[in-house]
Amino acid sequence: MDRSGPHQPVGADAGPVPAPPADGELAVLATVQDAVASPATIRVARGMSLFGEHAAGWLALGLAGAALDRPRRREWLGSAAAVALAHGASIGVKRVVRRRRPEHPSVRVLVGTPSRLSFPSSHATSTTAAAVLYGGLLGRRARPVAALTVGAMALSRLVLGVHYPTDVATGTALGAAVAAGARRRIRSRPDHRRVSA
Numbered sequence: 001m002d003r004s005g006p007h008q009p010v011g012a013d014a015g016p017v018p019a020p021p022a023d024g025e026l027a028v029l030a031t032v033q034d035a036v037a038s039p040a041t042i043r044v045a046r047g048m049s050l051f052g053e054h055a056a057g058w059l060a061l062g063l064a065g066a067a068l069d070r071p072r073r074r075e076w077l078g079s080a081a082a083v084a085l086a087h088g089a090s091i092g093v094k095r096v097v098r099r100r101r102p103e104h105p106s107v108r109v110l111v112g113t114p115s116r117l118s119f120p121s122s123h124a125t126s127t128t129a130a131a132v133l134y135g136g137l138l139g140r141r142a143r144p145v146a147a148l149t150v151g152a153m154a155l156s157r158l159v160l161g162v163h164y165p166t167d168v169a170t171g172t173a174l175g176a177a178v179a180a181g182a183r184r185r186i187r188s189r190p191d192h193r194r195v196s197a
Contacts, residue, residue: 066080085129094120111162118163120168124163124171130175131150154169
């Protein structure tokens, strides 16, 4: 007669199964966070995230440019519309690809997001479009600042743990492509006045 008591499944008392080590892009993301995610950089990254949410900050800058630079009002409004288009394109790609945001014990998620979809980064897309278009309107001296802004926004998405590196790289490429097409169209208008400063 068996008196060993109730049988339990093998490993039932072993606790939760540990997650496998991070590899590939997850490992890169964890490394970036370990190297860069100080309290100060997290605060800056969160501020950039808020500014770029739904491209709202970039759209506001475009409207401000249109109000302040009246001779080129149409160019500023066209550029702001292109930023909105770039943002919309990134949302469309997200809904087709449906890649989930990073989720692993080695990655800290340090900001809320409006959706769980990751690819591409809409922040990187709209920031790049704004940098190309607004930087072109502001002249050569603004271009280094515009390039640094793109890099900072891309890095901020990794610091906050909400995007894979390929999300921000693809978002940057998408934003640049939309901006290049929009700039050609804007420059083809007869009232275009190119900045040479």
